[in-house]
Amino acid sequence: xxxxxxxxxxxIATSAVAETPVLTVYAPxxxxxxxxxxxxxxxxxxxxxxxxxxxxxxxxxPRLLLEGARTEADVAIGLNSDITKxxxxxxxxxxxxxxxxxLTLPVEWMDDTxxxxxxxxxxxxxxxxxxTEPPASFDALLEAPDDLRLVIQDPRSSVSGLALVLWxxxxxxxxxxxxxxxxxxxxxxxxxxxxxxYGMFTDxxxxxxxxxxxxxxxxxxxxxxxxxxxxxxxxxHYFMVELAAKLAGTDNPDLAxxxxxxxLTEEFQSMIPTSNWSFPAxxxxxxxxxxxxxxxxxxxxxxxxxxxxxxMRDEAVEAWRxxxxx
Amino acid sequence: MAQRALPIxxxxxxxxxxxxxxxxxxxxGGGPGALGPAEWAALRFTLWQAAVxxxxxxxxxxxxxxxxxxxxxxxxxxxxxxxxxxxxxxxxVAILGLLAxxxxxxxxxxxxxxxxxxxxxxxxxxxxxxxxxxxxxxxAVRLLLQGWxxxxxxxxxxxxxxxxxxxRVLEWPMLRRVxxxxxxxxxxxxxxxxxxxxxxxxxxxxxxxELAIYQAFRFDFDLGKAATLAALQLVLGLAAGAFALRVxxxxxxxxxxxxxxxxxxxxxPMARAADGLWITFAAAFLLLPLLSVAVAGLPGLAQxxxxxxxxxxxxxxxxxxxxxLTLALALPLLTAPGETAALLGIAVSxxxxxxxxxxxxxxxxxxxxxxxxxxxxVNALMALPFVIRILRPGLESARADxxxxxxxxGLSGWRLWRIVYLPRLRRPLGFAAGLTAALSMxxxxxxxxxxxxxxxxxxxxxxxxxxxxxxxxxxxAALLLLVLSLGLxxxxxxxxxxxxxx
Numbered sequence: 137x138x139x140x141x142x143x144x145x146x147x148i149a150t151s152a153v154a155e156t157p158v159l160t161v162y163a164p165x166x167x168x169x170x171x172x173x174x175x176x177x178x179x180x181x182x183x184x185x186x187x188x189x190x191x192x193x194x195x196x197x198p199r200l201l202l203e204g205a206r207t208e209a210d211v212a213i214g215l216n217s218d219i220t221k222x223x224x225x226x227x228x229x230x231x232x233x234x235x236x237x238x239l240t241l242p243v244e245w246m247d248d249t250x251x252x253x254x255x256x257x258x259x260x261x262x263x264x265x266x267x268t269e270p271p272a273s274f275d276a277l278l279e280a281p282d283d284l285r286l287v288i289q290d291p292r293s294s295v296s297g298l299a300l301v302l303w304x305x306x307x308x309x310x311x312x313x314x315x316x317x318x319x320x321x322x323x324x325x326x327x328x329x330x331x332x333x334y335g336m337f338t339d340x341x342x343x344x345x346x347x348x349x350x351x352x353x354x355x356x357x358x359x360x361x362x363x364x365x366x367x368x369x370x371x372x373h374y375f376m377v378e379l380a381a382k383l384a385g386t387d388n389p390d391l392a393x394x395x396x397x398x399x400l401t402e403e404f405q406s407m408i409p410t411s412n413w414s415f416p417a418x419x420x421x422x423x424x425x426x427x428x429x430x431x432x433x434x435x436x437x438x439x440x441x442x443x444x445x446x447x448m449r450d451e452a453v454e455a456w457r458x459x460x461x462x
Numbered sequence: 463m464a465q466r467a468l469p470i471x472x473x474x475x476x477x478x479x480x481x482x483x484x485x486x487x488x489x490x491g492g493g494p495g496a497l498g499p500a501e502w503a504a505l506r507f508t509l510w511q512a513a514v515x516x517x518x519x520x521x522x523x524x525x526x527x528x529x530x531x532x533x534x535x536x537x538x539x540x541x542x543x544x545x546x547x548x549x550x551x552x553x554x555v556a557i558l559g560l561l562a563x564x565x566x567x568x569x570x571x572x573x574x575x576x577x578x579x580x581x582x583x584x585x586x587x588x589x590x591x592x593x594x595x596x597x598x599x600x601x602a603v604r605l606l607l608q609g610w611x612x613x614x615x616x617x618x619x620x621x622x623x624x625x626x627x628x629x630r631v632l633e634w635p636m637l638r639r640v641x642x643x644x645x646x647x648x649x650x651x652x653x654x655x656x657x658x659x660x661x662x663x664x665x666x667x668x669x670x671x672e673l674a675i676y677q678a679f680r681f682d683f684d685l686g687k688a689a690t691l692a693a694l695q696l697v698l699g700l701a702a703g704a705f706a707l708r709v710x711x712x713x714x715x716x717x718x719x720x721x722x723x724x725x726x727x728x729x730x731p732m733a734r735a736a737d738g739l740w741i742t743f744a745a746a747f748l749l750l751p752l753l754s755v756a757v758a759g760l761p762g763l764a765q766x767x768x769x770x771x772x773x774x775x776x777x778x779x780x781x782x783x784x785x786x787l788t789l790a791l792a793l794p795l796l797t798a799p800g801e802t803a804a805l806l807g808i809a810v811s812x813x814x815x816x817x818x819x820x821x822x823x824x825x826x827x828x829x830x831x832x833x834x835x836x837x838x839x840v841n842a843l844m845a846l847p848f849v850i851r852i853l854r855p856g857l858e859s860a861r862a863d864x865x866x867x868x869x870x871x872g873l874s875g876w877r878l879w880r881i882v883y884l885p886r887l888r889r890p891l892g893f894a895a896g897l898t899a900a901l902s903m904x905x906x907x908x909x910x911x912x913x914x915x916x917x918x919x920x921x922x923x924x925x926x927x928x929x930x931x932x933x934x935x936x937x938x939a940a941l942l943l944l945v946l947s948l949g950l951x952x953x954x955x956x957x958x959x960x961x962x963x964x
Contacts, residue, residue: 165922170769171930192830201683202490202820208828222683285566290660292669292677324566325585326665328657328673331928335558338933340567354931413931457500460665 157187159391162200162207164214168193173411180403187391197223204228205385210392213253213380213399216295218302218449220250220379221442230384232396238418239400242437243375250379252417253399254408256348257373257434258299259366260286267343274307274371278318285324287333287342291453294329296376300346301452302445303374306438312452316459323460349373349433354413357427365432372436377417472794473803479843480806483818484692490821491685494693501674501691508670509698511587511659512652515594516645522595523602523644524637526744529737530603531610541741542607543952545600545748550900550947552921553657554928555755555940560584560593560662562754569750585664593662594655598648600748601897605647605851608890609640612859643801643851646706650699650809650847671695675811685817692814699809703802752944759941762934770939773923774946777903780834780919781950784841784902785895791842792849792894793879796857801850807843815840837919838902845898852894853887860886892958896951903947920946 159181168174168191178189192199196214200207200223207228215223223229231248239245245252260277262270267284271277277284289297308315324342327333337345344367355361380399382392398404402423405416409428421429440448488494530542548556563569564584571582584592613632621628656672671691678687795804819836820829829836864882868874873881884891904921918926920943927936 165926166929169918169923169926169930170767171927171932195680198679198683198817199820202817203824206824219681290666290673293673293680298681323665325661325663327661328676331925332554332557332657332661334931335554335928335933335936336561336565339558339561339565341561341565351931358931457666461667 157388157391159185159187159189159388159395160192160208160210161189161395162192162196162209162212164196165193167191167214171411173407176407176411177404180407181395181398184398185391185394189395200228200383201226207383207385209383210386210388211380211382211395213378215250215379215381217250217375217377217379217439217442218295218298218445221446223381224249224442228384229381230386232382233393234397234400240416240418240420241375241377242433243439245377247379250381251396251399252377253380253404254412254414254417255375255377256350256414257375257437258296258303259347259349259351259368259373259434260344261337261347261351261364261366262344263363264365265363270344270365270367272367272369274315274369277367277369278315280322282321284322285341285343286319286322286345287324287336288326288346289330289333290326290328291456294327296330296346296348297326298449298453299374299376301456302440302448303438304456305448305452306374306440307371313455313459316456317462320460320462326460348376348414349431350414350428353409353427353431357410357425368432368434370436372438373434375437375439378412378414468794469797469800472791473797473800476791476795476800476843476846477803477806479839480696480810480815483815483822484689484696484810486818486821487685487692487814488689491687491689493686494690495678495684495687497687497690500669501671501687504669504671504674505694507668508653508655508672511590511594511655511668511670512649515591515598515652516649518591519595519598519602519648520606520641520645522599522744523606524641525736525740526599527603527606527610528633529741530607532733533737533741539956541745542604543948543955544752545603545744546897546900546951546955547600547752547944547948548596548748549598549600549897550904550951551752551755551944552904552924552940554925555943556597556751557593557658557661558758559751559755560596562758563750564589564592569754585662587663587668589662589664590655590659590668593658594652596748596751597658598651599744601848602644602648603744604893605644606637606640608852608893609636609855611889612636612855640855642706642709643855646702646805647808647847647851649702650805653695653698653809654811672811672813675813679813679817688811688814688817692811695809695811696806699805700802702809703805707798707802755937755944756941758937759944760938762936762938763941766935766938766942769918770920770923770927770935770942773918773920773939774942776834776918777920777943778946778950780838780841781899781902781947783834784838784845785899785954787838787842788845788849788898789891789895791846792853795846795850796854801847801854804846804850808847812840812844815843841902842898845901848897848901849894852890852897856887856890857883889958892955895958896954899950899954900947903943903950 163174166172174191178191181189192209196212197219200209200212205228229249232251234251236245239252241252241255264270271280288300291297291301304315305312327336330347333345334347336342349366352364352366355364380396382396386392400418402419405419406423408414408416409425415428416424530538551559561568561584564582565571566583574582610633613636617632618628621631654672656670656676659668659670660673662668671694675688675691678684678691795801816836819840823829823832823836860883864886868878868882920939924936924939924943927939
């Protein structure tokens, strides 16, 4: 009998918990870790929504496609622009209905479904204490002596690797295969993902690594290490953007909308640079941290929309594969 | 009846636990996918590198295991335990460790350059083989060493008394029995290689089937193709298992009194020098990269984030659970068909296996809630072939040597196991448990599909740290993983060796 009040108390407590709405956000693995942007965003959003934001991390798009309409996700954050066609065709996502005029991207962005929250550009990073005369252009990189050691990522397993292949295609068009055969002798090896390649670079196994224009910011701001620089090429750099989208089947549409709108706020955007180590998608440059304002950025930004990217992907990857298989 | 039913049921269960998820992926993908020339090229390369890697690992293991079997020296036990470590390192850590020794600015080149030695370029087919031998030589050494230790001391005595050639009458027959199984297991492990082969192979020439599966899954979401490739892996794994069973003769050396071994044949200065050389070579090859992993991890140890410790605790629990599950599944499977069924588990892509379980479970339960049990199950399925390979020879000799006596005494069922088999299997059981625990510690497994934000394992945490530029902390976490895995391995292995002089 004595147990009854306890049981009743528990039931009240559970229903109180159940009343706090839960927003389930699917994100890539890096996002929700202690060193990623996730925790800060979660705290800031929970303070204004009176809800509980829960991340589910892992393979983002494959997991959503596997779950299909049954997914628990309300919002997906961290999708990459080069695979959004697959995401859009799945019909899993709903329009965000937001005004995009506050975006500060270097390219025009009109997408009504996929909302950018940060961006960067592909770039080769080098140690400026070791490589004293870095190639000043993509052409110069192709003509550089073969003892310049590069590490890149595989376009078949990594989004940054895929971006590089599209970058080369954008710069060299029909001559992409030729460009790859000039690059091939300098490419020490190809890795599965970004982490392996960047780890090899910081270990001194390569002179230059395929990464992002924003990579030096981490070393400058978090480590006070000024030795890492991005080589800026006048031919232009490929644009990489990360996106968020609302799930069409969300059972918390209002909360999901509120989160999507939160992405464009200054509070959200100002957390991006020093937690995601990339440029915020909707924040004027004068509000960036100083370390980011001083980063060299390319004047010309190259980008394929998702249809163009999807159409040329197989051919571009094949040009890469055959040149590097020689 | 009941004695026959249990092995068959377990074999079917294990085969089902592999085949069912692959079928689920195939079904969801709308049937088998067509394979293009790129996939067939990947298949050819995969087969080639797996065969060469396995053959070389086993061939090199023969002199090393022989040296370890007939020499005693201080630190021998520690050396044997440490040599197991490459096998259990997470891939990314092992790659950086290998490159610190063999890479462009690695130890070998830094020592060689001032001496005028031509620069070693590790990237290429030879790099793939080197890396796979690095991973698998320790396993081969341990499996062969077990074979040597299973030859009763009395046979060496008899050989010495008769002045008979030990190699021809004892060692060669033992190797013919043990080597095919070791080759098959390593061949099947190498079939699943992806990041190691690609990175050390220097690019797309070193494309494996596993990479094609990853690509089909991640970029194309072509589940039909992914499942077709996984089925191909299964067929190859089965073929390797069948081959090993066919060529390996059965039969043992008979009963012994578990006396201390004396190796009169190894007393010549030539034999001593050869053994010493081989042991030194293997120790240097296997331990230098590990040392570099340890050294790289030291600076970050002090500032390791709290998340790493909770991930470590989770990984430890996972490893112990997987070990118990593996041994429970392994004991009824110590037969030839059982071993073949178990080979399926390591042959199939972990990614496809995980996806299959995800598809099967997702309608019933939230995947995040079962992340750890599913990871445990998949780890157990993957460790099962090793465990069976380690235990089966011992059980077969015990059965041949003591079976009739046990039958005459009317021992059967659990009592037979408790009184006769388990004490005879103590040493391989310890090794098998240690290996399973360590493997589960280091495996990334299927956690990437199932994990929520807050149930990451230690290997996953290492990848997360690296993905956020936290290279130093990642190195420290890798050192922690190395120490924990080795600790588990050493603890179980030691327990198995007990009081017997090894």
